[in-house]
Amino acid sequence: GNSVTQMEGPVTLSEEAFLTINCTYTATGYPSLFWYVQYPGEGLQLLLKATKADDKGSNKGFEATYRKETTSFHLEKGSVQVSDSAVYFCALSFSTSAGRSPFFGTGTSLTVIP
Amino acid sequence: GEEVAQTPKHLVRGEGQKAKLYCAPIKGHSYVFWYQQVLKNEFKFLISFQNENVFDETGMPKERFSAKCLPNSPCSLEIQATKLEDSAVYFCASSPPLQGYGYTFGSGTRLTVV
Numbered sequence: 225g226n227s228v229t230q231m232e233g234p235v236t237l238s239e240e241a242f243l244t245i246n247c248t249y250t251a252t253g254y255p256s257l258f259w260y261v262q263y264p265g266e267g268l269q270l271l272l273k274a275t276k277a278d279d280k281g282s283n284k285g286f287e288a289t290y291r292k293e294t295t296s297f298h299l300e301k302g303s304v305q306v307s308d309s310a311v312y313f314c315a316l317s318f319s320t321s322a323g324r325s326p327f328f329g330t331g332t333s334l335t336v337i338p
Numbered sequence: 339g340e341e342v343a344q345t346p347k348h349l350v351r352g353e354g355q356k357a358k359l360y361c362a363p364i365k366g367h368s369y370v371f372w373y374q375q376v377l378k379n380e381f382k383f384l385i386s387f388q389n390e391n392v393f394d395e396t397g398m399p400k401e402r403f404s405a406k407c408l409p410n411s412p413c414s415l416e417i418q419a420t421k422l423e424d425s426a427v428y429f430c431a432s433s434p435p436l437q438g439y440g441y442t443f444g445s446g447t448r449l450t451v452v
Contacts (some may be wrong), residue, residue, distance in 0.1 A: 260436075265445070266445050266446075267342075267379075267429050267431070267443030267444050267445045267446055268429070268431075268441075268443040270441070270445070276439050305347065311379050313379075313381070322368070322369060322433065322434075322435060323388050323393040323394060324386070324394060325371055325373075325383040325384050325386060325394065325397075326441065328380075328381045330379060330380050331379030331381075333379065
């Protein structure tokens with residue numbers, strides 16, 4: 225089956241610290257992988273994506289590399305800011321399944337303190 | 339427009355009352371999805387539509403939940419005889435045809451059952 229596992233939170237970091245949020249997946253076939261971010265009181269926003277093995281998605285200083293050999297898509301940022309405080313969701317979906325919901329991880333809450 | 343519009347933002351219902359939530363997808367998007375987010379961030383998929391047709395309803399509690407997407411009207415999610423455990427934030431998302439990603443989420447409706 226298809227599933228996503230991400231590290232449990234909450235994660236609390238000081239400003240300018242390095243961030244890693246782990247995500248691993250199980251998939252039948254060749255999925256696209258995503259990170260979504262949810263700010264307080266809002267819906268999910270796409271943060272970055274990668275559609276094939278070894279692709280690196282990046283946006284707003286965040287990066288994640290699609291690693292087929294380890295079935296992982298870990299999110300990293302070199303220097304977090306207070307404004308990065310949010311919940312982060314790893315997800316997978318298949319480009320051939322337009323009407324199927326993505327498979328979401330359970331979310332990791334990040335709090336960045338000044 | 340370029341956003342998924344959900345109304346109302348907040349809804350309070352007494353146990354046993356009916357709740358109806360609305361979602362206007364982005365013009366040109368063929369697929370609409372409904373999710374329920376309760377404690378610990380987890381997104382639970384409820385149902386998806388392809389235009390006005392139900393595409394995937396595997397997550398939908400059949401007893402009290404129903405949903406529709408009619409032409410020229412916002413999509414709706416209705417909960418008959420609400421229970422305390424229905425308290426959650428309900429999110430709608432839409433996506434274009436022919437693509438397994440590119441989901442845009444609304445900002446949600448917070449339902450509180452008292």
